[in-house]
Amino acid sequence: MGAIHAANLRRHPDVTSLVIADVDRQRAQEVARRLDASAADSVDEAFTSGTEGVVIASNTATHAELIRQAARAGLPAFCEKPVAADLSEATRTVQEVQAAGATLQIGLMRRFDAGFLAGRARVRAGQLGRLHTIRSVGADPDPPPATYLSSSGGIFWDALIHDFDLLRWITGREVAEVYACGSDAGPPIFAELGELDTAMALLTMDDRTLAATTATRCNGAGYDVRMELCGDADTIAIGLDRHTPLTSVEPDAPSPPSDPVPGFLERFASAFEAEIDAFLQVARGDLENPCDGREAVEALRVAEACWRSQRERRPVPMTEIAGF
Ligand SMILES: NC(=O)c1ccc[n+]([C@@H]2O[C@H](COP(=O)([O-])OP(=O)(O)OC[C@H]3O[C@@H](n4cnc5c(N)ncnc54)[C@H](O)[C@@H]3O)[C@@H](O)[C@H]2O)c1
Numbered sequence: 001m002g003a004i005h006a007a008n009l010r011r012h013p014d015v016t017s018l019v020i021a022d023v024d025r026q027r028a029q030e031v032a033r034r035l036d037a038s039a040a041d042s043v044d045e046a047f048t049s050g051t052e053g054v055v056i057a058s059n060t061a062t063h064a065e066l067i068r069q070a071a072r073a074g075l076p077a078f079c080e081k082p083v084a085a086d087l088s089e090a091t092r093t094v095q096e097v098q099a100a101g102a103t104l105q106i107g108l109m110r111r112f113d114a115g116f117l118a119g120r121a122r123v124r125a126g127q128l129g130r131l132h133t134i135r136s137v138g139a140d141p142d143p144p145p146a147t148y149l150s151s152s153g154g155i156f157w158d159a160l161i162h163d164f165d166l167l168r169w170i171t172g173r174e175v176a177e178v179y180a181c182g183s184d185a186g187p188p189i190f191a192e193l194g195e196l197d198t199a200m201a202l203l204t205m206d207d208r209t210l211a212a213t214t215a216t217r218c219n220g221a222g223y224d225v226r227m228e229l230c231g232d233a234d235t236i237a238i239g240l241d242r243h244t245p246l247t248s249v250e251p252d253a254p255s256p257p258s259d260p261v262p263g264f265l266e267r268f269a270s271a272f273e274a275e276i277d278a279f280l281q282v283a284r285g286d287l288e289n290p291c292d293g294r295e296a297v298e299a300l301r302v303a304e305a306c307w308r309s310q311r312e313r314r315p316v317p318m319t320e321i322a323g324f
Pocket residue numbers: 001002021022023024027043057058059060062080081082107108109148158264
């Protein structure tokens with residue numbers, strides 16, 4: 001992810017100098033060479049020498065400390081989701097950022113996708129009437145590497161987090177209760193690591209809208225991120241077009257996609273660009289933060305409730321999950 005953000009920063013007309021840092025110095029040097037940027041000798045060095053903002057895209061377990069380091073240095077920070085590897089660490093980190101008056105934007109990039117923006121606008125304008133049902137799909141064609149899986153925080157924390165964020169962001173409502181289940185029946189690596197390859201969560205919003213969110217790491221047909229928003233006046237689909245890896249067996253249906261979206265980098269390329277452009281404006285004080293740490297922690301609270309629900313096989317009210 002770091003290389004993607006770096007490439008978007010490099011192309012941005014407002015960025016005059018770009019420094020790449022990684023604990024793996026060789027990796028930083030490779031990316032810097034490719035982008036005609038410079039590589040820092042150490043991660044600490046990237047926080048000094050005239051830096052005006054920091055984009056953090058390291059492994060999840062390192063986010064909280066790097067966010068704190070940016071806040072201590074008085075630098076606005078953008079950090080990839082999730083804020084931290086566990087909820088109490090995420091909450092503490094965001095509280096510290098707030099207390100320091102620092103700027104933190106979290107990379108929940110689906111908020112910048114044209115389809116999700118259009119869907120949200122219709123919901124907020126009342127065009128669907130009373131929203132009664134939301135269905136969302138998040139499907140990766142292949143599992144990530146084992147090293148990523150073992151440090152990702154699991155499917156609710158790492159993948160469904162996007163859906164939980166979107167539910168709140170689109171509807172403007174809070175999640176009241178969740179019931180989640182999961183399966184590790186896919187490739188053996190999931191059971192070996194104690195991870196789930198497929199999961200599902202039923203959520204009741206505080207206005208009694210019902211949402212069903214699904215995620216899998218094993219979708220042979222391709223990368224598929226979709227949402228259906230159903231109201232008593234209209235129903236709309238986000239992410240359903242000629243690239244969606246979905247085949248209808250009905251005789252009059254369009255033919256299956258010949259060029260399904262290969263992965264999240266292609267599906268959300270414009271959204272990744274837009275969130276970085278927004279961060280530069282936020283850092284300058286020209287734009288209200290479109291996804292601050294508190295928002296990101298709210299989505300993590302839902303992920304935590306789902307994990308508890310799946311583990312304990314029971315509905316979990318959000319009142320059980322500690323907040324700010
Ligand atoms: N928004 C999205 O849809 C999305 C998609 C993929 C990954 N991510 C997030 O991006 C993050 C990185 O994922 P990735 O797939 O790029 O991982 P990756 O393992 O490919 O890259 C992480 C890099 O961070 C470096 N690193 C580790 N500790 C560091 C530290 N303390 N300081 C500086 N660099 C350090 C590693 O050497 C490595 O080069 C994860 O937190 C993940 O959740 C978000």
